[in-house]
Amino acid sequence: MAAGQRPRVFLHVGSPKTGTTFLQDVLWSQRTTAAEQGLLLPGERFHDHFLATLDVRGLAEDPSYPVEARGMWARLVRESLAWDGTVLLSHELFAGASAEQARRAIASLSEKAEVHVVVTARDHVRQIAAEWQEHVKHRSATTFGSFVRGVRDDKAGKSWFWQVQDYAGVLERWGADLPPEHVHLVTVPPSGADPTILWDRFAQLLGVDPAAFDTELERSNSSLGAEQAELLRRVNLELGDRLPLPGPYPLVVKNVLAHRILEPRAGTRLTLAVEDQQYAADAARGIADRLAAMGADVVGDLDELVPEVGGAVDGVDPAADPYAVPSDAVLLEESVATIADLLAVLNERRSAVQRADDLTQTARQKPVRFALVQAAEHRPALRKLRGAYRRLKARRGGR
Incomplete structure (x- = not known):
């Protein structure tokens, strides 16, 4: 300096x-x-x-x-x-x-x-709805209507x-x-x-x-629709003492369930x-x-x-109660779709773990082969060496 x-x-x-x-x-x-x-x-x-x-x-x-x-x-x-x-x-x-x-x-x-x-x-119209969602993503079980009343009642x-x-x-x-x-x-x-x-x-x-x-990045931490937020709120209730916060809750519930699965789903926009x-x-x-x-x-x-x-909000019925909880029928449909998506994510992670286990086993049992494969993937010039190693192994009868 x-x-x-x-x-x-x-x-x-x-x-x-x-x-x-x-x-x-x-x-x-x-x-x-x-x-x-x-x-x-x-x-x-x-x-x-x-x-x-x-x-x-x-x-x-x-x-x-x-x-x-x-x-x-x-x-x-x-x-x-x-x-x-x-x-x-x-x-x-x-x-x-x-x-x-x-x-x-x-x-x-x-x-x-x-x-x-x-x-x-x-602006605070967007902020009140956004903060309620964020609270739900952090294990809150408070309904949207109760949250809004709490904001208004906090005179101090x-x-x-x-x-x-x-x-x-x-x-x-x-x-x-x-x-x-x-x-x-x-x-x-x-x-x-x-x-x-x-x-x-x-x-x-x-x-x-x-x-x-x-600035053309995949957006993270996007909004939840009313149906998805209510489903997450009920999951929070059902969890009880499991998956505490701080602890595993952000990794499992917020990052996977909320951000990866629920956020991309179409839902009713929250409004006041x-x-x-x-x-x-x-x-x-x-x-x-x-x-x-x-x-x-x-x-x-x-x-x-x-x-x-009082402006119109796309996709929101102006005559509807903005704090009405989605019906059980709507939440059942949302839940089934969410379970299916969770199973797909679980399979992706299982496959990733299996690949990691296979690599670990190869590294332990056949370290030379493992090193050549990894080097070839990162340095194309070494692919010839990998091929030479295979030909030599074949001439020696696979030993």
Whole structure:
């Protein structure tokens, strides 16, 4: 690092369900391109940033979480401070930190780096429905209607929803010791807009060329339809104490059942009742006004945070109760299809395990053959050697 030069660290702290997975996927899948543009993503993998959120929020010592979380924040800080360009630390669960936890995290960087805090933000009509789905993907058995009532009844803003979805509150906690020009809000464009708009805004804030990155990635962490979300909610009820969280639940239920099997299935889009849409719009307007008063740098438009109320939703009957639970007949059909898909996935994994077992057995019993086969698959030039080995073996009678 040049003498007197300080790295510029962008700390992207949330909020959940605001396009964070899309942005992270673009950058981590093209980490080399980011580095060529002077942007460091510290750590060995994106999972390290999740572990850092546990460390910052005082959860790293919990034995139910990976032991690698202990000290992860300090490790990422050391790597960030050794870089001579721009650094991005990004995970939406940083939004759950308290004011004191956020202050300590900022202090560990600010003495030797120019620190910027970034929040991505989306309108609350979409956020309420999205957060309920995310709760269900994390073992919740609360119905959609009950979740919406809980959000509205939380006048003090103490629930997890408002802790991470009050964008002004998140920036107040994380940006308390930073100048306003180092506190940034990136708005998510309205539903139906080109998703690359969000990427362009985020990339330009970081100082990288948006066009240098491929944004045509397979989207992960997509939405569930009402039928699929209700089926998952009932699975959570049936599981009881099995597959705990933290523990195996994310690997088995969230990653396989929710993301791989249920997300691709067609379902009814979740929406709020008109009176709840109005509530969300009013709450969003209040947050937007607080953000404007803070003087934070807005990349996009604060008006994008205030949703339209009462608009038609594709595939949704405007006369239907948006909180009605799908019928047992509908869920039975959904369940049968899901079981069939699960069996197909199980067979894929069984086949993969069998192939791995076969390779292990070959490596133990015929190490020379194993080495030649593997080398030939990775280096075509060695295929001739593999053929010569087979001819020699044939001349010796297969010994």
